[in-house]
Amino acid sequence: MKWLGRRQSDNVEDRRGLSGGKAVVGGGVIGIVILLLNVFGGETGKTVGNALEQIQGGQQQTEAAAPLSKEDEEMGNFVRVVLADNEDIWSKIFSENGMTYEKPKLVLFRGSVQTACGGASSASGPFYCPGDRKVYMDLGFFEELKTKFGAKGGDFAIAYVIAHEIGHHIQTLMGTSAKMREAQEGKSEAQANKLSVALELQADFYAGVWAHYNKENLDVGDIDEALSAANAVGDDAIQSKMQGQIVPDSFTHGTSEQRMYWFKKGFSTGDIKQGTTFEEIR
Ligand SMILES: [Zn+2]
Numbered sequence: 001m002k003w004l005g006r007r008q009s010d011n012v013e014d015r016r017g018l019s020g021g022k023a024v025v026g027g028g029v030i031g032i033v034i035l036l037l038n039v040f041g042g043e044t045g046k047t048v049g050n051a052l053e054q055i056q057g058g059q060q061q062t063e064a065a066a067p068l069s070k071e072d073e074e075m076g077n078f079v080r081v082v083l084a085d086n087e088d089i090w091s092k093i094f095s096e097n098g099m100t101y102e103k104p105k106l107v108l109f110r111g112s113v114q115t116a117c118g119g120a121s122s123a124s125g126p127f128y129c130p131g132d133r134k135v136y137m138d139l140g141f142f143e144e145l146k147t148k149f150g151a152k153g154g155d156f157a158i159a160y161v162i163a164h165e166i167g168h169h170i171q172t173l174m175g176t177s178a179k180m181r182e183a184q185e186g187k188s189e190a191q192a193n194k195l196s197v198a199l200e201l202q203a204d205f206y207a208g209v210w211a212h213y214n215k216e217n218l219d220v221g222d223i224d225e226a227l228s229a230a231n232a233v234g235d236d237a238i239q240s241k242m243q244g245q246i247v248p249d250s251f252t253h254g255t256s257e258q259r260m261y262w263f264k265k266g267f268s269t270g271d272i273k274q275g276t277t278f279e280e281i282r
Helices: 022-040 045-062 070-096 141-147 155-174 176-184 189-212 222-232 235-242 256-269
Strands: 012-014 105-108 112-115 118-121 127-129 134-137
Touching: 012 070, 070 105, 070 155, 070 189, 112 134, 127 155, 134 155, 141 155, 155 176, 155 189, 155 222, 176 189, 189 222, 189 256, 222 256
Parallel strands: 012 105, 105 134
Antiparallel strands: 112 118, 127 134
């Protein structure tokens, strides 16, 4: 994707340098435990424990920032451009439909993060929290997408995932997410999962709509990168990799084929009214 020299969003909160990673904090505390026990012996164990809690609490806040590499900085700037693109395109689409687009924040983190939806770690993958209307991402996820799930990778895979998470923000603004959760109440797990699939596929559709209006900035191969990422994160692909079998009733995001289909539909039509995943997938 062409992004150098283009507008960067101010709505990225870069916390990558702040957390310093869990391992560093843990290592420091363990180091102190051993030191204190050696000095004071068993009897003062309780005092040591209290002191440790304080040290641990203090340390997490004052942990020295891990400096960002040049590559990290560049990735951050790329994310800022993709977010700016989403802001421009969705502001326009919303105003054309008589609505106002509220710009969400995007938080870059490493290791673990606190959100209005609870604590999360890199292992949860990128996500959107409706409680604080922020997208959370650890860019390390994209390495895993390549190494564990066999996606092609590339910058547009990241752009697709950002646009998908923004898709959940669109659904929050439009009230679709709230309606979906209401509809899930009292349903069987399989039925509730089907509604979740419809919501996820619609977010893929919105990512496609974003790509449609960003055509002039696309490079050859970008759409393939997005489709490859969509293919890699299909429920069937993930289940067959992780547990060796596929259980369709437990799908929450849709199959690889469905995810690619809805992204492509958004990309080819650019028409938000055609994201009819709730009517078509039952
Ligand atoms: Zn999603």
